[in-house]
Amino acid sequence: MSTAAGSAVKVGDELEPLTRVVSQEQINAYAEASGDFNPIHVDEEFARSVGLPGTIAHGLLELGILAEAVARWAGTSDALLALECRFSKPLRAGDAITCTGRVAAVDDAEGVATLDVEATSDRGERVLTNGRARVRLSR
């Protein structure tokens, strides 16, 4: 496989930021795909009734976009060994999410890079924090 994440990968390398506007239509499509129809994601009136500003994206949809950002850097999602994060703030329907990351460590013997990753919304909120990804490097 041809990847950006080859032998030249070094600490401090950054992911190409991935920005995506997450519309209500996309949230509805994710509800279909995942089977998670929790009304906080799909029912505006309900979401407001439980104190949210409106419907919010599924955390796992955000994590899916973060996974894509890492996979694009790695060249393939097959290289993604692990991914974790905290869902710190909700992402509201219609907001844009931007996923970023940088290489925190490279284990040449194992051929694995560890990246610190996170995501912010266009409201300036850090929606995904404490993010970490492990990626197999191709050689």
Added chain:
Amino acid sequence: MARAIAGPDAPFEPEAVPPTYAAVYCLAPAFAQLFTDEEVGINLAGLIHGEQAFEWPARVRPGDTVDASAEIISVEDKRGMTFVTLAVEAVRPADGAVVCKGRSMMIVRGGGA
């Protein structure tokens, strides 16, 4: 799933299983049991996904059958909320490969558990 993640954009790898499809084959069976069990009595509307970790020791492919299992690791009450941590795992019986290991921290507002 790949289209839902891509939204307005073209799916990154339309023929592959997106890594976070683990939400469906690994997490959903456990969540369905735990959070819709009337005896457990968790109010779905108060449920928040707090943290998620996934590992993919082997990659799952379209057409694979997997067995998912889950274990409740901890339940803590703090500040009027209940924090439930689950460990999940999905195994492909055809070759015994672990295709996903996960850890989910869910927050139940109003202390439903």
